[in-house]
Amino acid sequence: MKYNFDEIVNRRNTYSMKWDGGEFIKKMGLTSRYDEETLPLFTADMDLPVPQPLIEALHKTVDHRIFGYSVFPNEYYEAIQHWFKKRHNWDIKTEEIIYSPGTVHAVNIAVRAFTEPGDGIIIQRPVYPPFTRAIESNGRNVRNNALICDENGHYSIDFADFEAKAKEENTKLFILCNPHNPTGRVFGAEELQKLSDICSENGVIIIADEIHGDLVRINQTFLPIAKVAESTDHIITFTAINKTFNVAGLHCTNVIISNSNLRTKFIKELGMHLASPFTISALIAVYNEGEEWLEQLKEYIDGTMEWVVNFLAERMPKVKTRIPEGTYLMWLDFSGYGISPEEVHDRIYNKANVILEDGSMFGEEGLVYQRICLPSPRPIIKEAFERIAKEFEDLK
Numbered sequence: 308m309k310y311n312f313d314e315i316v317n318r319r320n321t322y323s324m325k326w327d328g329g330e331f332i333k334k335m336g337l338t339s340r341y342d343e344e345t346l347p348l349f350t351a352d353m354d355l356p357v358p359q360p361l362i363e364a365l366h367k368t369v370d371h372r373i374f375g376y377s378v379f380p381n382e383y384y385e386a387i388q389h390w391f392k393k394r395h396n397w398d399i400k401t402e403e404i405i406y407s408p409g410t411v412h413a414v415n416i417a418v419r420a421f422t423e424p425g426d427g428i429i430i431q432r433p434v435y436p437p438f439t440r441a442i443e444s445n446g447r448n449v450r451n452n453a454l455i456c457d458e459n460g461h462y463s464i465d466f467a468d469f470e471a472k473a474k475e476e477n478t479k480l481f482i483l484c485n486p487h488n489p490t491g492r493v494f495g496a497e498e499l500q501k502l503s504d505i506c507s508e509n510g511v512i513i514i515a516d517e518i519h520g521d522l523v524r525i526n527q528t529f530l531p532i533a534k535v536a537e538s539t540d541h542i543i544t545f546t547a548i549n550k551t552f553n554v555a556g557l558h559c560t561n562v563i564i565s566n567s568n569l570r571t572k573f574i575k576e577l578g579m580h581l582a583s584p585f586t587i588s589a590l591i592a593v594y595n596e597g598e599e600w601l602e603q604l605k606e607y608i609d610g611t612m613e614w615v616v617n618f619l620a621e622r623m624p625k626v627k628t629r630i631p632e633g634t635y636l637m638w639l640d641f642s643g644y645g646i647s648p649e650e651v652h653d654r655i656y657n658k659a660n661v662i663l664e665d666g667s668m669f670g671e672e673g674l675v676y677q678r679i680c681l682p683s684p685r686p687i688i689k690e691a692f693e694r695i696a697k698e699f700e701d702l703k
């Protein structure tokens with residue numbers, strides 16, 4: 308089936324955080340302006356309809372008319388195993404799979420399961436802000452192994468600093484984000500092996516948040532760290548259908564832990580969580596029948612990114628960016644305008660009436676950046692960039 312991702316589906320009055328969440332978004336501090344004309348391109352969900360087999364599976368669940376407690380059938384585990392074997396050549400055993408109603412929830416559980424108050428946890432800023440919150444709100448300490456950005460906007464790992472931080476007393480955990488949000492880096496085999504080796508040598512457990520792993524550019528390959536590491540004894544991987552198939556509202560994360568001691572600790576902290584019948588039928592549908600849709604989606608997002616790069620080169624050449632290896636996010640460097648981050652914010656959020664995410668939310672390394680989420684119909688993206696360009700015209 309051919310999907311039409313240019314179609315604009317009105318999300319207003321559907322409880323959408325982006326399209327209905329004005330007061331909530333203001334409270335979060337993202338913006339002070341939100342009205343009917345606002346274009347919200349911030350949080351990482353898609354304004355695009357999901358695969359047809361998923362819609363049919365959910366209809367079937369609704370038509371049954373009873374929504375009681377559910378158990379995970381064998382097909383649930385088999386669908387996960389099938390997907391990761393086929394897409395990433397990764398063999399996952401049934402007993403290694405643990406359901407969690409969300410990834411951020413699972414990060415918090417891992418922090419509490421594997422560290423004590425006062426312990427150090429490595430993250431690589433600029434990075435997804437809930438990592439910092441999970442560390443600090445649980446009384447642990449951030450050890451920031453900031454990524455290094457070269458003059459072309461390419462990010463790499465400072466391994467000397469990483470090793471020093473791994474060796475620091477009380478460093479117990481490393482939260483890896485791969486593909487990396489917001490920079491879009493997809494780390495290669497050598498980088499992942501090195502990270503794994505350093506952690507293994509220093510008794511540091513790795514939490515690998517790989518929930519953007521299915522969303523890489525068509526010419527890129529994603530490697531799960533558990534596939535390339537010498538041993539997976541110290542590796543815990545978070546996978547999810549929420550980003551890949553635009554079902555964040557169904558709350559479906561699967562945590563993969565091969566080390567049975569770590570698995571026991573994690574499960575103890577997690578407690579019992581059952582999924583809804585909608586979540587279970589959704590996962591089975593997308594992992595068994597969602598591939599055709601995903602391939603078309605990837606092509607569409609690649610096309611949008613190319614459009615953005617060309618638009619910026621022509622209309623806003625002072626904004627530096629690059630097509631990321633993975634994710635559907637772009638990381639835009641506004642420093643070329645020589646104005647303050649506050650003024651950049653004012654022109655985009657208040658004047659152009661577009662909501663992005665201020666780079667400062669990802670750590671001080673992101674101060675001059677804006678993050679944009681691109682999985683929306685291209686006409687919406689085009690309008691957003693037209694509006695933004697107009698507000699920067701006087702600074703050409």
Ligand SMILES: Cc1ncc(COP(=O)(O)O)c(C=O)c1O
Nearest residue numbers: 351409410411412435488516549
């Ligand atoms: C790297 C990363 N982890 C976790 C999440 C949130 O996942 P969940 O909705 O499953 O908590 C996001 C959402 O943007 C993300 O980008």
